[in-house]
Amino acid sequence: MYPDRVVSGMRPTGALHLGHYHGALKNWVRLQSELPCLFFVADWHALTTHYDDPSLIETSTWDMLIDWLAAGVDPSQATLFIQSKVPEHAELHLLLSMATPLGWLERVPTYKDQQEKLADRDLATYGFLGYPLLQAADVLIYRASQVPVGDDQVPHIEMMREIARRFNHLYGKEKGFEEKAQEAVKKLGSKRAKLYNELRTEFQQQGSEDALGQAKAMLDDAQNLSMIDRERLFGFLEGSRKLILSEPQALLTEASRLPGLDGQKMSKSYGNAIALREDKDVLSKKVRTMPTDPARVRRTDPGDPDKCPVWQFHVVYSDDATRQWVSKGCRSAGIGCLECKQPVIDAIVKEQEPMHERAQQYLDDPSLVRAIVADGCDHARKLAQDTMRDVREAMGLSYS
Structure with missing residues (x-):
């Protein structure tokens, strides 16, 4: 509609x-x-x-x-x-x-x-x-x-x-209300469906409040109805309705999939966020000081990317070749943590460049x-x- x-x-x-x-x-x-x-x-x-x-x-x-x-x-x-x-x-x-x-x-x-x-x-x-x-x-x-x-x-x-x-x-009333209500009646089972239709007819043709009460009580007891079908059948008892709200x-x-700089959910209140329009030098400093796998105390210690927050940034920002280079280099201690972080810095800077450009006209005016x-x-x-x-x-x- x-x-x-x-x-x-x-x-x-x-x-x-x-x-x-x-x-x-x-x-x-x-x-x-x-x-x-x-x-x-x-x-x-x-x-x-x-x-x-x-x-x-x-x-x-x-x-x-x-x-x-x-x-x-x-x-x-x-x-x-x-x-x-x-x-x-x-x-x-x-x-x-x-x-x-x-x-x-x-x-x-x-x-x-x-x-x-x-x-x-x-x-x-x-x-x-x-x-x-x-x-x-x-x-x-x-x-x-x-x-x-x-x-x-x-x-x-x-x-x-x-x-x-x-x-x-x-x-x-919703669109196709009557057809949907008829389908909902069938879900009551043959015995209850027959009783529902009889009570509905009695109420609509004779105005019997007793019939209406019985039908509503029956619907309240029907365990197999979804909330929407129950609402439809309550409405169907009293006639047709018009759809006003969709x-x-x-x-x-x-x-x-992007965590904060410390591996938790990114949040300003946690102090672990990179702003959408971050200054390039601030961005570089934030990524460079990110914690890494605690096992890599020295440059020569091998690490595990799965235990390093920086890896989650590679998952979002790096291509397959870079991720393979990072994974292999980290596990073998072939690359240091700062080397690992540089492609992330470069990728975020590249992503944010057009953002800075688009924002500038609005900052100027x-x-x-x-x-x-x-x-x-x-x-x-x-x-x-x-x-x-x-x-x-x-x-x-x-x-x-």
Whole structure:
């Protein structure tokens, strides 16, 4: 019913690094030439964990947008905008919150995980509890068909789908609803399917609330139904519905294979990151001082690439011939660690050269970035307003 569309966003919490590039931005650059894409700065989301110190959000927002452009995100192919400049996100978040069960928010895996990781922050706020619902509004408002995510974010997409299904169950209907509902009836088994159809007919033709109650109780007891089939059958009991919000699909992206300089996950807070637009001398120094296999105390000691963080950079940046040279030279002590690191330095410098070039025009004239964002916000708002018009009408809020 709605065209394919990709939506994704990032929180502006600091300078982007190579982990962001290999984990997300390279994928964005590829997707923008395949499907209509909307990429947004999730500044409201940054407030869910940094509400007590928002001073860095504005600076980080503009820096991150320049990083996106430097990485190759093309404003002539993709829509770039700032979340808070499209207030319809907040309106849909509010309206969805009216019908979203509290338990759905509390069961999101990252909720407790983030509370534990950020134990130094007071996260006992509605904003933090409700951020997955705001995240759902960010996607559902554009009727996105696909959301690029890693494995850890799949539960968030599942929740978005459940929220869309619940909204459509309460206020609308999905495309092909009747056919899908008929298929779901068959999954009840012949005995229950027959009873379901009889109770549905009794309710729809005679208005029997007793029949409706019996049918709902039967569906609650049906263990073999998926959540979506159960929602369909509840809706089918009471008639047909209209599709208002699309259910997005998770577009699984390959996790970044690039670790931090110390072998842990690359993170600014760990102090082990290489910035997306790193100064060449700083980059060289960072790689040269990377830890290597502890067994190589002296130049003449053989090593094991599998125990060395530098090897993971070779996996990402080096060709087969270089990797063979490194593996053989390390194991035989034929090359030293500084020799091993040089091809990595050269490859990252080469990768970042066009990024520095693309970024420079925006650093020289910041108004260019603001113009791109203004155009992007206008386009995003038009799409968001179309959805909100339908949502308001469905919820009885389109007063004339």
